[in-house]
Amino acid sequence: MSAFYVRGIGMQAPGMQGWSACCGVLSGRVPYSDQALVPPMPEILPSNERRRATASVRLALSAAQEAAAASGVDVSAFATVFTSSDGDGVTLDQICNTLARAPLDLSPTRFHNSVHNAPAGYWSIAIQSRHASTSLCAFDASFAAGLMEAAAQVAAGPAPVLLVAFDLPFPPVLNPLRPVSVPVAVALALSADPGSAPMARCALAFEASAAPAFAGQGGLDALYANPAGRALPLLALLAQRAPGTVRLEYLDSCSLAVQAQPF
Amino acid sequence: MQHRLPITAFTVTSALGPGCAAHLDAIEHTRAGLRREDFEGAALDTWLGRVADLEHTPLPPRFERYDCRNNRLALIALAQDGFEDAVRRAAHRYGAQRIAVILGTSTSGIRETELAYQQRNGGALPATAGSYRHRHNLFSLPEFVRDYLGLRGPAQTISTACSSSAKAFASGLRSISAGLCDAVVVGGVDTLCFTTLFGFNSLELLAPSPCRPWAADRDGISVGEAGGFALLERDGEGAIVFEGYGESSDAYHMSAPHPQGAGAALAMQQALAMAGCTPADVDYINLHGTGTLANDRSEDFAVCRVFGPGVPCSATKGLTGHALGAAGILEAAICLLALQHGLLPGTANTPARDPDLGANLLLEPRRRALARAVTNSFGFGGSNCSLVFARP
Numbered sequence: 103m104s105a106f107y108v109r110g111i112g113m114q115a116p117g118m119q120g121w122s123a124c125c126g127v128l129s130g131r132v133p134y135s136d137q138a139l140v141p142p143m144p145e146i147l148p149s150n151e152r153r154r155a156t157a158s159v160r161l162a163l164s165a166a167q168e169a170a171a172a173s174g175v176d177v178s179a180f181a182t183v184f185t186s187s188d189g190d191g192v193t194l195d196q197i198c199n200t201l202a203r204a205p206l207d208l209s210p211t212r213f214h215n216s217v218h219n220a221p222a223g224y225w226s227i228a229i230q231s232r233h234a235s236t237s238l239c240a241f242d243a244s245f246a247a248g249l250m251e252a253a254a255q256v257a258a259g260p261a262p263v264l265l266v267a268f269d270l271p272f273p274p275v276l277n278p279l280r281p282v283s284v285p286v287a288v289a290l291a292l293s294a295d296p297g298s299a300p301m302a303r304c305a306l307a308f309e310a311s312a313a314p315a316f317a318g319q320g321g322l323d324a325l326y327a328n329p330a331g332r333a334l335p336l337l338a339l340l341a342q343r344a345p346g347t348v349r350l351e352y353l354d355s356c357s358l359a360v361q362a363q364p365f
Numbered sequence: 366m367q368h369r370l371p372i373t374a375f376t377v378t379s380a381l382g383p384g385c386a387a388h389l390d391a392i393e394h395t396r397a398g399l400r401r402e403d404f405e406g407a408a409l410d411t412w413l414g415r416v417a418d419l420e421h422t423p424l425p426p427r428f429e430r431y432d433c434r435n436n437r438l439a440l441i442a443l444a445q446d447g448f449e450d451a452v453r454r455a456a457h458r459y460g461a462q463r464i465a466v467i468l469g470t471s472t473s474g475i476r477e478t479e480l481a482y483q484q485r486n487g488g489a490l491p492a493t494a495g496s497y498r499h500r501h502n503l504f505s506l507p508e509f510v511r512d513y514l515g516l517r518g519p520a521q522t523i524s525t526a527c528s529s530s531a532k533a534f535a536s537g538l539r540s541i542s543a544g545l546c547d548a549v550v551v552g553g554v555d556t557l558c559f560t561t562l563f564g565f566n567s568l569e570l571l572a573p574s575p576c577r578p579w580a581a582d583r584d585g586i587s588v589g590e591a592g593g594f595a596l597l598e599r600d601g602e603g604a605i606v607f608e609g610y611g612e613s614s615d616a617y618h619m620s621a622p623h624p625q626g627a628g629a630a631l632a633m634q635q636a637l638a639m640a641g642c643t644p645a646d647v648d649y650i651n652l653h654g655t656g657t658l659a660n661d662r663s664e665d666f667a668v669c670r671v672f673g674p675g676v677p678c679s680a681t682k683g684l685t686g687h688a689l690g691a692a693g694i695l696e697a698a699i700c701l702l703a704l705q706h707g708l709l710p711g712t713a714n715t716p717a718r719d720p721d722l723g724a725n726l727l728l729e730p731r732r733r734a735l736a737r738a739v740t741n742s743f744g745f746g747g748s749n750c751s752l753v754f755a756r757p
Contacts (some may be wrong), residue, residue, distance in 0.1 A: 103543040133531060154619075187502065196559055198482035205407070205563040213564030214620040214745055217471065218524035219502060223746025224616035232628050234486060234612035235748065236532060239503035239522040247521040254543040275487075275490060276478075279497035308519060308545055310462040353511075356462070 110172030187246030371603025414589025414686020469529025530695025589686020611635030615747025626667025654680020
């Protein structure tokens with residue numbers, strides 16, 4: 103399929119708050135240190151939405167905002183692809199508790215926050231953009247699925263595409279069902295044209311064979327166990343600024359090959 | 366980018382019954398499938414478009430780990446209208462790794478987790494909640510369908526509330542255009558659960574009687590459930606062609622539509638532009654038409670702005686209920702049946718059009734050959750999608 107340009111990256115994870123911190127670790131210049139993530143609050147959210155936005159919305163939009171700002175593209179020009187395996191576990195837990203106890207007490211704000219496209223809705227309201235937006239899920243393969251969707255949208259044109267992958271730990275009652283232990287959000291600003299300062303030119307290929315096991319440096323396993331953390335092999339390639347190809351884990355025995363040529 | 370993909374097979378199940386024949390018959394006779402709410406003790410004063418017997422049709426033992434209301438409905442739909450055979454022929458032709466599965470759902474098997482919370486009594490969740498991945502997670506639906514059909518290509522769920530399964534068509538077309546696959550199973554499934562029933566109740570949007578879209582005294586939605594699929598192929602012989610889509614965001618409110626339907630109008634205009642046709646080329650519009658005051662007014666504004674007051678429209682949720690994430694595939698299937706059989710659906714339960722609304726609403730079904738149909742799907746978060754289908 104046709105190539106696309108990476109124009110900006112956003113990152114929110116423990117020890118990697120912002121692309122510059124992430125880049126330092128993944129390029130090998132700085133050892134990884136597992137610092138707790140300071141809960142981010144994206145400045146683009148208007149005050150009304152700040153009050154209502156859940157932790158998952160704030161995490162996703164913080165990464166999105168960083169990638170968009172780094173891209174040099176007007177933030178309102180992007181179509182968006184949000185991808186997440188588990189969405190908003192806190193809201194799910196609250197809703198299930200209410201439904202089990204007193205279902206008539208369900209809050210309308212919780213209900214609208216429970217839709218998988220809630221971050222996309224908050225984003226479009228925050229930046230007043232009517233561009234198309236898609237919200238996806240592919241369980242552990244959510245990042246690779248989102249990257250394929252975003253690349254297909256760039257190819258279909260004409261808007262640049264902001265890809266946002268995020269997942270958070272489930273609250274205690276739900277956590278045994280899905281043992282993700284740390285929050286991660288990764289955003290990539292992608293376009294068909296290189297602009298003035300592209301970071302890399304990339305091309306994707308779906309492959310019917312499995313990817314090699316992730317071999318990150320110590321401490322990154324918890325991040326990689328988060329579906330959004332499955333972006334780490336690609337981010338490492340981009341951080342090292344050397345041409346190469348990584349294969350991302352996708353569904354069962356399939357993988358997604360990403361070829362990158364840095365600038 | 367390649368537009369115009371043939372639809373080589375499709376099927377749907379809803380409160381109207383199993384498969385295309387049941388839907389055609391119900392549309393022809395305006396036989397609604399709604400009944401008083403009777404879902405698992407919810408005790409809400411409203412009506413439902415409920416699919417019969419899902420409680421008594423577990424998945425076969427081989428697929429037991431996927432067993433939930435949503436995947437049961439998926440299996441019923443897969444087994445109808447020759448759909449499975451069509452997919453197997455496509456797999457033989459292109460290779461199983463060249464067929465994608467892109468499906469919409471808003472709540473998947475969330476009912477399993479709701480029930481587990483009812484049983485936990487403040488303690489840990491019971492073991493029945495253990496198959497989160499295969500039942501509750503949004504990806505459960507395409508994972509089950511891909512597994513059941515023996516496909517090995519890309520797969521994903523689109524989950525954008527009530528536009529989900531309409532947007533699956535758009536994503537499917539892009540995937541073929543981008544060369545990621547040669548054929549795509551699109552569509553979606555959404556089934557009854559307490560989250561959506563009590564959620565819409567909290568918004569005071571549940572109608573106490575069968576919903577009446579476009580009526581002056583309309584007072585809300587009837588929640589429904591549905592499952593359906595369509596097979597899009599790179600090339601092939603299809604009776605109907607998928608010509609284009611439009612997608613937009615309202616950028617207005619999380620659960621209320623833009624008052625003048627600005628995002629909805631944009632989606633319709635983009636869909637027409639992609640299909641390379643003008644409003645005059647469209648013979649029928651299946652409205653999103655949920656039956657709430659605000660939704661119908663907003664959509665009417667947008668339809669009249671884009672199409673003028675002439676194009677025949679109808680809202681079929683009075684027949685089926687609002688199938689939420691499956692509304693897109695359900696109403697796409699109704700458009701495909703309309704194109705195939707020259708039958709425009711009426712608008713069940715609505716005695717007369719609200720005089721303040723302007724769209725050319727069909728109250729009764731009408732027999733007339735048509736060449737091109739549009740369907741609208743709009744959801745929470747301001748997510749809008751319009752699709753264009755035509756006879757080749």
